[in-house]
Amino acid sequence: MGAPPDSMAPTADLLRLATVGSVDDGKSTLIGRLLVDCEAVCLDHLAALKADSRRLNRQEADLAFLTDGLKAEREQGITIDVAYRTFSTPKRRFLLADTPGHEQYTRNMVTGASTADLAVLLLDAQRGLTTQSKRHGFIASLLGVPHLVLAVNKMDLVGYSEAAFQEISEQYKSFAARLRISSLTCIPLSALCGDNVVAKSVRMPWYSGPTLLDYMESLYIGSARNLVDFRFPVQLVLRPGPHFRGYAGTVLSGLVRVGDEVLTLPSHRSVKVQSIRGPDGPLDYAFPPQAVVLVLDSQIDLSRGDMLVHPKNQCHVARDIEAMLIWMHEKPCLLTRPYLIKHTTNLVKGAFSRLHYRVNPNNLHREQCATLGLNEIGRVDVHLFRPLLCDEYQRNRATGGFAVIDPLTNETVGVGLVIERTLQQPGTVPSPGCQDEGILGPKAVTIWLTGLSGSGKSTIASELMRQLVQRGRPCCVLDGDALRQGLNRDLGFSPQDRAENIRRTAEVAKLMNGAGVTVIVALISPFRRDRAAARSTIGSDRFMEVFVDAPLEVCESRDPKGLYAKARNGQVPEFTGISSPYEPPTEPDLHLQTATMSPEESAREVIDHLERKDGATP
Amino acid sequence: MCSVEAYNLDYLRQLEAESIHIIREVAAEFERPVILYSVGKDSSVLVRLAQKAFAPGRIPFPLLHVDTTLKFPQMYAFRDRFCREIGVDLRVYQPAEALAAGVNPWDFGTVKCCGLLKTQALLNALREGGFDAALGGARRDEEKSRAKERVFSFRDAQGQWDPRRQRPEVWTLYNGRISRGESMRVFPLSNWTELDIWRYIGLEDIPVVPMYFAAERSMVVRDGHLIPHVPGARLEPGEQPQTVLCRFRTLGCYPCTGAVRSTATTVDEIILEMIVNRTSERSTRLIDHDQDASMEQKKREGYF
Numbered sequence: 001m002g003a004p005p006d007s008m009a010p011t012a013d014l015l016r017l018a019t020v021g022s023v024d025d026g027k028s029t030l031i032g033r034l035l036v037d038c039e040a041v042c043l044d045h046l047a048a049l050k051a052d053s054r055r056l057n058r059q060e061a062d063l064a065f066l067t068d069g070l071k072a073e074r075e076q077g078i079t080i081d082v083a084y085r086t087f088s089t090p091k092r093r094f095l096l097a098d099t100p101g102h103e104q105y106t107r108n109m110v111t112g113a114s115t116a117d118l119a120v121l122l123l124d125a126q127r128g129l130t131t132q133s134k135r136h137g138f139i140a141s142l143l144g145v146p147h148l149v150l151a152v153n154k155m156d157l158v159g160y161s162e163a164a165f166q167e168i169s170e171q172y173k174s175f176a177a178r179l180r181i182s183s184l185t186c187i188p189l190s191a192l193c194g195d196n197v198v199a200k201s202v203r204m205p206w207y208s209g210p211t212l213l214d215y216m217e218s219l220y221i222g223s224a225r226n227l228v229d230f231r232f233p234v235q236l237v238l239r240p241g242p243h244f245r246g247y248a249g250t251v252l253s254g255l256v257r258v259g260d261e262v263l264t265l266p267s268h269r270s271v272k273v274q275s276i277r278g279p280d281g282p283l284d285y286a287f288p289p290q291a292v293v294l295v296l297d298s299q300i301d302l303s304r305g306d307m308l309v310h311p312k313n314q315c316h317v318a319r320d321i322e323a324m325l326i327w328m329h330e331k332p333c334l335l336t337r338p339y340l341i342k343h344t345t346n347l348v349k350g351a352f353s354r355l356h357y358r359v360n361p362n363n364l365h366r367e368q369c370a371t372l373g374l375n376e377i378g379r380v381d382v383h384l385f386r387p388l389l390c391d392e393y394q395r396n397r398a399t400g401g402f403a404v405i406d407p408l409t410n411e412t413v414g415v416g417l418v419i420e421r422t423l424q425q426p427g428t429v430p431s432p433g434c435q436d437e438g439i440l441g442p443k444a445v446t447i448w449l450t451g452l453s454g455s456g457k458s459t460i461a462s463e464l465m466r467q468l469v470q471r472g473r474p475c476c477v478l479d480g481d482a483l484r485q486g487l488n489r490d491l492g493f494s495p496q497d498r499a500e501n502i503r504r505t506a507e508v509a510k511l512m513n514g515a516g517v518t519v520i521v522a523l524i525s526p527f528r529r530d531r532a533a534a535r536s537t538i539g540s541d542r543f544m545e546v547f548v549d550a551p552l553e554v555c556e557s558r559d560p561k562g563l564y565a566k567a568r569n570g571q572v573p574e575f576t577g578i579s580s581p582y583e584p585p586t587e588p589d590l591h592l593q594t595a596t597m598s599p600e601e602s603a604r605e606v607i608d609h610l611e612r613k614d615g616a617t618p
Numbered sequence: 619m620c621s622v623e624a625y626n627l628d629y630l631r632q633l634e635a636e637s638i639h640i641i642r643e644v645a646a647e648f649e650r651p652v653i654l655y656s657v658g659k660d661s662s663v664l665v666r667l668a669q670k671a672f673a674p675g676r677i678p679f680p681l682l683h684v685d686t687t688l689k690f691p692q693m694y695a696f697r698d699r700f701c702r703e704i705g706v707d708l709r710v711y712q713p714a715e716a717l718a719a720g721v722n723p724w725d726f727g728t729v730k731c732c733g734l735l736k737t738q739a740l741l742n743a744l745r746e747g748g749f750d751a752a753l754g755g756a757r758r759d760e761e762k763s764r765a766k767e768r769v770f771s772f773r774d775a776q777g778q779w780d781p782r783r784q785r786p787e788v789w790t791l792y793n794g795r796i797s798r799g800e801s802m803r804v805f806p807l808s809n810w811t812e813l814d815i816w817r818y819i820g821l822e823d824i825p826v827v828p829m830y831f832a833a834e835r836s837m838v839v840r841d842g843h844l845i846p847h848v849p850g851a852r853l854e855p856g857e858q859p860q861t862v863l864c865r866f867r868t869l870g871c872y873p874c875t876g877a878v879r880s881t882a883t884t885v886d887e888i889i890l891e892m893i894v895n896r897t898s899e900r901s902t903r904l905i906d907h908d909q910d911a912s913m914e915q916k917k918r919e920g921y922f
Contacts, residue, residue: 083765084765111788238672238675239675345646397789403786405795410795412787415788
C-alpha cells in the first residue's frame with residue numbers, strides 16, 4: 001500500500017518545488033491530487049477533508065482542503081499563505097511549497113519560490129495567460145528558479161483539446177523567451193480528474209510527454225549548488241572557555257579545508273584554518289550546507305556578519321549596490337529614509353538612493369515610477385551605511401539575496417537581489433553573458449555621433465549619457481578629443497591617421513558592447529568609408545549612426561574651442577569643413593538638426609530611436 | 619577523494635544542518651531565548667541539535683517545561699534523568715492558579731482545560747521568565763495550520779499569532795526583530811517529518827520516553843481511541859480497563875493522549891511500522907479534534 005521504504009530513506013535526493021499560478025487555477029487541488037495519488041495523505045486527514053467538504057457544501061471531497069490549512073482559506077476557497085508539504089515516491093523526496101495566487105499575497109509566493117529548484121506554474125486552460133501567471137513566471141526567473149513547468153490545468157473543461165493546449169503553450173513560451181529560465185516544459189492536465197498528474201491520461205492521446213510526476217521524478221538538479229566560491233559568514237563566536245575560540249556558521253557555498261589560507265572581510269586579514277568542527281566532531285573539509293565551527297590559527301577580531309573567503313576568490317565589499325527589489329508591503333517603498341538590510345548574518349542600514357524603473361510583469365516593459373508599491377518589482381540603487389559582503393544573485397543565491405526590514409515596525413517589507421553594477425566602478429566590468437537581452441538589460445549598442453566640430457556632438461553625448469544612466473543602462477562616452485589625449489595620441493589628422501583613429505575607437509566600442517556597455521562615440525569621423533568600416537567592426541545590429549547636423553556657419557559661430565578661428569588663420573591644417581572635406585551620411589539611422597533642437601531634445605530623439613530598436617525590451 | 623559524492627549530505631544531515639543554523643540564529647539574535655521542552659521525542663531531538671549547535675560549549679539557554687501536572691509518571695522520571703545527565707538548566711512552570719481552581723479535562727472540557735493549563739500557562743511562563751524567543755519542536759507535517767507557519771513565527775505582546783500577517787521568509791534569512799513585549803516562536807524542526815525524527819533518533823541513539831515502544835498496557839477504549847488507564851484517571855460509566863499491546867506516537871497529558879496498537883519495541887520496528895502506516899500521529903491527540911480548525915484557533919491564542 002504505502003511507498004516502498006527506500007523513498008523516505010535519508011539518502012533519497014530532494015527536489016524543492018513551488019507551485020504558483022493565479023487564483024482558481026487549481027493549485028491546491030493539483031497538490032491534493034498529487035498527494036492522494038501518491039498515497040501520501042494520512043487516512044485520518046482524508047476523513048477530516050471529507051467532513052470539511054460536507055460542512056461547506058462541496059459535492060465531493062475537495063482536494064484543495066488538504067493544503068488550505070487555515071480556516072479562512074477553506075471558507076473563502078483561496079490560498080493565503082505558503083503551505084509546506086513533504087512527500088515522497090519510490091524515486092525521490094519532495095519538499096513542496098504551495099504558494100498563493102491571489103495578487104495580494106504575491107509576497108508569500110516569493111517566500112515559497114526563493115529556495116525552489118522547480119516552479120510548477122498552473123494555468124486554467126479556459127482562461128489562458130493572466131497577469132498573475134506572467135508575474136509569477138517573472139518572479140520565478142528573477143529568483144533564479146532554474147526549471148519551470150507550465151501545467152495547463154482544467155483540460156477537462158476544454159474537451160481535452162490539443163489546439164487549446166498548443167495555443168496557451170505557444171503564448172507562454174513566447175513570453176518566457178525573455179525570462180532567464182533554463183528549461184520550460186508544458187504539460188496538459190486535469191487536477192480534478194487526475195489526467196497526466198500521476199497517471200497518464202487516456203483522454204489526451206495526442207500528448208506524448210511526461211506526466212507531472214514523471215517530470216518531477218526525473219528532473220536533474222545536481223548543478224544547482226555553488227561549490228566554487230567559498231563563502232562563510234560568521235554567525236556566532238563560540239567561546240566556551242579560555243582555551244577555545246571558534247567561529248560558528250554555515251558554509252553558504254564553495255569548499256574549505258583544514259590548512260586553507262582564508263581572508264577575513266571586511267578587515268582583509270589573512271589567517272589559516274586550523275581545524276573544522278562538524279556536528280559529529282572534526283572534519284577535514286566542509287561544504288554547503290554544512291553547519292560547522294572553524295578554528296583559526298591566530299586570534300583576530302572577527303564577529304557576526306564578517307565573512308571568510310579564499311584570497312583568490314573574494315566577494316564584493318560594497319557600500320553601493322544595485323538590486324532588483326520586490327516590494328512586499330502595503331506602504332510603498334520610500335527613498336527618503338533608511339531601512340534595515342538583512343543579508344547573510346549581517347544587518348546593515350541602507351537607503352534606496354535611486355529607483356531606476358519598475359518592470360511591468362505583463363510585458364516586461366520598464367516604466368518610470370516614483371516609488372514601488374505592494375508586489376511591484378523595480379531596479380534600485382542601494383546605499384549602505386556599512387559595506388555589504390555580497391555577490392551577484394545570479395552567481396550565488398546565498399550571498400546575493402537580501403531582505404528589507406522596516407526599522408519602525410520590524411516587518412519584512414521587501415526582498416532584494418544584487419545585480420551587477422552598471423555605473424562606472426573601477427575594476428569591475430560586467431561579464432558578457434549577463435548582458436544579452438533579457439530582464440537584466442537591453443542589448444548594448446554603439447551610438448556613433450558624427451558631424452562637424454561644433455555641431456554639438458560632445459554636448460549631446462553627455463546629455464545622452466545622463467539620460468541613459470538614469471534608465472539604468474550601462475554606458476560610456478568615447479569622445480574624440482579625449483581619445484586623442486590618450487589611446488590615439490600618436491595620431492595626426494591625415495586621412496590615414498583619421499582612419500586609424502576610427503578603427504581603434506570602433507575596436508574599443510566593440511569590446512565594451514561585448515561587456516554590456518552601451519557606447520556613445522562623439523567623433524567628427526568625416527569619411528563615409530571609415531564610418532562604414534566602424535559599422536562592420538561593431539556589427540550592423542549594434543551600430544547606430546547619428547548625423548549631428550548643423551550648418552557650417554552655425555558651427556563656426558559656436559566655435560567652443562576657438563578652432564574655427566585658428567583654422568581660418570591657417571593655424572590648424574586639415575580642419576574638417578575648412579581645409580578638409582566632410583562627407584555627410586547618406587542614410588544615417590538618425591538625423592539631428594541641432595541648429596533648431598536643444599541638446600536635451602536631441603538626446604531624447606536618440607533614446608526614442610534606441611527604445612524602438614530594442615522593441616519589446618526597451 | 620574529490621568525487622562529487624563526497625560533497626553531498628544525506629537528507630537527515632541536511633535537516634540537521636538547517637536546524638543547527640536556525641538554533642544558532644536564535645542565540646545570536648535574541649537576548650533571552652528558551653527551549654520549550656515537552657519531554658517528547660521531538661524535544662529530545664531538539665535538545666540534541668542544540669547541544670551540537672554550541673559544542674564544545676554548553677547550550678547557552680535554559681529548558682522550560684510547562685507542566686500541567688497531568689503528564690504520565692514515566693514522563694516526569696524521564697525528564698529529570700535526561701536533563702540531569704546532559705547537564706541543562708531545566709525550569710519547570712506549573713500553572714498554580716489554574717490548578718488551584720481545580721481545572722481538569724473531565725469537569726472543564728478539553729478546550730478550556732488546554733486553554734488554561736497549556737496556552738495561558740505558556741504565555742505566563744514566557745512573560746515571567748522574560749523570554750524573548752522560544753524554540754519549539756513543532757513540525758510542519760503534524761497538522762495543516764502548522765504547515766503554514768514560518769520558522770521564525772512572530773507573536774505580538776499578547777502572544778498571539780496572526781496567520782494573515784506572517785513575515786515573508788526568504789532563503790535562510792530569518793527576521794528576528796521584535797519590539798519590547800513581543801516575542802518569537804522558532805521551529806528548527808519545521809521541515810522534519812515524523813519518520814525523519816525516528817530515523818535520527820535511531821542514527822544518533824537519542825534517549826526517549828519508553829512509552830514510545832510497544833508494551834502490554836492497561837487501556838480504556840473510548841470513541842475508538844485507546845486511552846491509558848492510570849491512577850487518577852476517571853472512567854466513564856460502563857468502561858472497563860483492559861490490557862492492550864500498544865505504544866504511544868505522541869505524549870501529552872494522560873487524559874487526552876491515545877495509544878496505537880503496535881508491536882514495535884525498537885526504533886527500527888517503529889520506522890518499519892511507520893512506513894506502512896497511513897494515519898497521522900496527531901490522530902491520537904483528542905484535543906486536536908475539538909473544533910473545526912482547533913489547532914489554528916489554539917495557535918492564534920498562543921498555543922504551541
